[in-house]
Amino acid sequence: MIAFIGNQISEKHMNKRIKWGIILTIGIGLSGLGIYQFTPHENEELTAADALPRENKSKTLKVNAQVITPHLLTDEILVTGRLVPDEEVNLSFETSGKITDIFFTEGSSVKRGELLAKVNDRQLQAQLKRLEAQIPLAEDRVFRQNALLQRDAVSKEAYEQVKTELATLNADIENIKASIDMTELRAPFDGIIGLRQVSVGAYASPTTVVAKLTKVSPLKVEFAVPERYAREIKKGMNLDFRVEGRLNAYPAQVYATESSLDMETHSLNIRAIYPNRNGELLPGRYADIQLKQKEIADAIAIPSEAIVPEMGKNKVFVYRNGVAEPTDVVVGIRTESEIQIVQGLAIGDTILTSGTLQLRKGMPVEIQALN
Incomplete structure (x- = not known):
């Protein structure tokens, strides 16, 4: 009996030691955690951010550019027309x-x-x-x-x-x-x-058509130009036209214009004459017509995609010291792919021709292609 009681006391004493050991361990752990929280240490996210290249903080846009050089600019009108016979009748x-x-x-x-x-x-x-x-x-x-x-x-x-x-x-x-x-x-x-x-x-009877007779030499080239060009088209003006499937251009000459503008299309109908002496071309074909108005020597002309319309004005971004700088320009004649600049740019300026909608004043840019 005495031995049993001794064993019980011994077990209680051991359990108490275990409990105090656990409590001590937990306390040490909590203390260490508190010390860690208040101890200065390296922030991995900030370190990674500091490690990023400086250009990512101020984004640099890669663009195409072009150095302005004077060149011959041809003012021309490009329209579509058709070839019609000089004479044609149902017999x-x-x-x-x-x-x-x-x-x-x-x-x-x-x-x-x-x-x-x-x-x-x-x-x-x-x-x-x-x-x-x-x-x-x-x-x-x-x-x-x-x-x-x-x-x-x-x-x-x-x-x-x-x-x-x-x-x-x-x-x-x-x-x-x-x-x-x-x-x-x-x-x-x-x-x-x-x-x-x-x-x-x-x-x-007089209403019976026997056959159709067509005069194909010469041929007429029939087309129309927008009303803004109506006064510029004169009798005797030369033009070139092309037809599908043929590489060479054919010369023709304006011989007549309509007496008034078309009320529906607001365009002026025009006819030119092409000799067609060997009957090479047949009437009824479509023709791509090129009318040359005038030629400007030493013109400043830039690609149309470089122009940025803004608030009723036109501006162009110029490359200066690694950044994009906008400048207002005054435009002149327009061709199929270029626009004449009459004020705002000078020979030797480097203009930006891509990414124009993303560009802002002072924005860093990197030229990846220079024309």
């Missing part, structure tokens, strides 16, 4: 009748006045023969009446009557001949005749 008869003959070959060249087709004229030919048969008798009457008049054997009125009858007969013959001419279809000008739309034996 048809002036009278009605059955087609008896077709003399042309489709797609061939014909000359002015060449007989192309004919309708039935047998009735008219018969009337012509009847009238022509009366001519000798009528002429003989006039001759005899004139001889009698010289001897005062007939009155002057009788002579004038037979003379009028002869004139009427001749007029009737001319009328029949004109009707016969209307049965013949002839080429009104030199050209190329297209596909025929009728056959022999078909009944034709």
Whole structure:
């Protein structure tokens, strides 16, 4: 019993030592943590930030630039037009009748006045023969009446009557001949005749299209320019045009302009002439037309993408001492890819041609490509 009680006391004493040991350990740990919190030490995030390159704190923009040099600037207008024939007509008869003959070959060249087709004229030919048969008798009457008049054997009125009858007969013959001419279809000008739309034996009327005749030499170049250029286009102005599939440019010359602007498009319609002597080009094709207005020597011209519109003004960023500096400019003529600068820039200035929307005054820039 005494031994049991001793063991219990011994166990209690050991448990108390363990508890105090745990409490002591926890206390030491908390003390160490407090000392660590209040002890100065290195901040890894700040250290990493300090280690970053200085340019990341003040961002440098990589841009393209161009050194301004004087060069020849051509003021030109670029528009799209089309080639049209010098003359073109749908061929048809002036009278009605059955087609008896077709003399042309489709797609061939014909000359002015060449007989192309004919309708039935047998009735008219018969009337012509009847009238022509009366001519000798009528002429003989006039001759005899004139001889009698010289001897005062007939009155002057009788002579004038037979003379009028002869004139009427001749007029009737001319009328029949004109009707016969209307049965013949002839080429009104030199050209190329297209596909025929009728056959022999078909009944034709003035509304029946037999074929189309086109004059392709010369060709007309038809186009329009915006109203701001209307007064600058003059008769005799030269131009060049290109067509798809051909590398070379073709010269033409303005020969006429419309008398007024188109009310819907506010543009001026213009026509130029191209000889097309060998018939190389066919009408109906689209053409890219280049009209040269004037040439400016030693002009200051910059790419259009370098211009930054702002508050009704135009500005350009210039490279100076590693930063972008804006400068106001006054622009002149515009071409397809360049804009003339008449005030604000000088020869030798380096302008920035990319990233213009991101640039700000004094912003550091790095030129990655210099033209």
